[in-house]
Amino acid sequence: MRTLILAERPFRDLRSRALLADLPRLLAGGLGGDAPLLLATSAPVAPPGFEVVAPDANPVALGIGRVVLTGAFQERPALEQALALAARAVAAGASFEVLRFGVERGAARRDPPAGVAVLEAARPLDLRDHHTANALLVWRVARMFRIDPYPERLGPPDPALLPLLPGGKLLGLSILGGPRMRAAWTARREELCAVLAPMQGWPVLPLPMEPVEGAMDDFAGSRAFLEDLLPGATLLLPELSDSAWRRRQMTPARMKSLVARCGVLITNQDLPAAYAVACRVPVIGLVLGTDRRAVNVLTQFANELPPGSVLLHKPAG
CATH class of the missing domain: 3.40.50 (Rossmann fold)
Known part of the structure; x- marks a missing residue:
């Protein structure tokens, strides 16, 4: 069984890299063993520790046993696409985790995004900031969440x-x-x-x-x-x-x-x-x-x- 990572345009900038780059280490020992994490992206290649799959990939065909929603989302269509893919995987029996997750700008609009109900299945539901926590409250997400504030700030310097x-x-x-x-x-x-x-x-x-x-x-x-x-x-x-x-x-x-x-x-x-x-x-x-x-x-x-x-x-x- 494999692990699928859902993020908005992963590794597009330094913020995304700071949030995602150490996921292979963080998630080591989970489903898939030492296999690369599957990364839903339209980019042709992925960094070491990740393997590219299409953003509309079939979770069943990929053998997905674990889905992780992560990173900062700014665009509502990208957020809704990720939630829809997570929901398909969960419906097929995959576990679902939300880590280092944030919404801002268009993704944080007051009206709930399509597919937001899948967040109720997340174990854990870890948010990057209180602004995102407020968005989930406005969207009436009942699942208990935890704020892990800007965890990427703690990475080692070079x-x-x-x-x-x-x-x-x-x-x-x-x-x-x-x-x-x-x-x-x-x-x-x-x-x-x-x-x-x-x-x-x-x-x-x-x-x-x-x-x-x-x-x-x-x-x-x-x-x-x-x-x-x-x-x-x-x-x-x-x-x-x-x-x-x-x-x-x-x-x-x-x-x-x-x-x-x-x-x-x-x-x-x-x-x-x-x-x-x-x-x-x-x-x-x-x-x-x-x-x-x-x-x-x-x-x-x-x-x-x-x-x-x-x-x-x-x-x-």
């Missing part, structure tokens, strides 16, 4: 990129890109320039998590934010503008080491903020537009934030 950095204090920056984000920070220029003033003269370390060619690429977003609000600052690791270099060199473990090297992190992303909390780096979370990623992290860890951390909401009025 210092391989640290020799590329200068000494002294560094400002970490991870800002989602796109015109909506730019409009949001432009409208708050005076407030944000005051926030950045104490870091004047610090070299800036971009910390991109998003897909390289994505519309919200946070390397492009961080660079634009810097040019608008802290002009003249030195941008470190210019190699990150090279998509091939970024794919080869940037891993979740290396990202954690880079975050730990910062004197302060400014971000509207979730994983860099979670790494900052784990590494005791002060984090300034920005609420830009409707994106709640930084909100979720800083409120989740409100009682254990490093000194100097703050969540900056859009001013009222």
